[in-house]
Amino acid sequence: MAIIKGTVKKKEYYIVIIGCGRLGSRIASLLSSQGHSVVVVDRDEDALQALSYEFSGFTILGEATELDTLKNAKLDKADIALVLSPDDNTNIMIALVAKEYFSTPRVIARVYDPNNLEVFSQFGIEIICPTLLAVESIKEALEIAGDES
Amino acid sequence: MKVVMVGGRNIAxxxxxxxxxxxHNVIVVxxxxxxxxxxxxxFRATVIHGDGSDRHVIEQLELAKDDLFVALTMHDSDNLVSCLLAKQAFDIENTAALVNDPDNKEVFRRMGIHTVVSPTEILATAIEDSMLREEIVNIFPNSDKVAIFRVQIKEGAPVLGKKIRxxxxxxxxxxxxxxxxxxxxxxxxDTMIEEQDVLIVLMNAKAQTRVLERLIGEE
Structure with missing residues (x-):
């Protein structure tokens, strides 16, 4: 499966992950163990050190809201940017910067609050909303038939 | 005209x-x-207690295309999101945002924010200017690409008594x-530079120090 629609399937992608929390660090280890080149950016040194031994990519200590940090991470060369910091608006801004400024082909951001989803989906970034995913899972677990909308 | 002000304390x-x-009609969020x-x-302003980067808060403002929307919070990302929501919801042309990180100016402009103000940059320019010698005045402080200075030639300037060539x-x-x-x-x-001449000098902002040093010498 090609991770980037409409492009030739590559075996290895260059992936920049912003935010090395529970989600970021897990995804980083997973993708790195699959052979992709992964760079993880976080402003907290402890978070970066907590990456598992499986992770063989690079880490960058810095504020991802600053352009210089993203330049250091070579976001302009990246195939994929995963924006996973804990703050919604920060993620939206970084994702827009990745798309507009660094022309990253595929940008995925985590946004908790479902309210702003539609608006920012129109800017060419993909948004994953854990809140909505949890709602779906709980609905399924309880076998509530949701209205198809 | 309505003016919406999101966030900020003293400036707001x-x-x-x-x-x-x-x-004007002022709405404070x-x-x-x-x-x-x-x-x-x-104040006789409409005051709304809420998150100005939440779509539901922005949408209840009932703004028109030619109203003014200003985002003043301490977080650049919140300011960007607020302005984009306002543009999206009401087609507002005049959005203005404060950026704390001067590098974000370019990012905000690309995203279509009409006016982007960086207090850090304004202060930096003002401080730099006051530290530079008084015979030099930056007359075009708003650009990071081109610099225009007013330079007074005094005794001892390296170019004094020389032809431009x-x-x-x-x-x-x-x-x-x-x-x-x-x-x-x-x-x-073949114009000769004389004492007390005031030169209006255009230069690439990156080479500003070198050009000025050549004109009036090193301190």
């Missing part, structure tokens, strides 16, 4: 006063409840005009 306070005095209560007591001014700079007494001289290669 003083801007609210300014815009009300000019007869702020997350800080006590600030909101305070503003509501002091021989003054060895770095390639990134050019003397556009010389104010000499009451006259304006548009300089050519």
């Amino acid at each position: 306070y003083h801007l609210t006063r300014t815009f009300l005095n000019k007869g 702020n997350r800080d409840e006590s600030f909101c209560a305070d503003m509501a007591k002091k 021989e003054a060895e001014i770095p390639e990134e700079g050019v003397i556009g005009a010389i104010l000499r007494g009451r006259d304006v001289v548009i300089p050519r290669g």
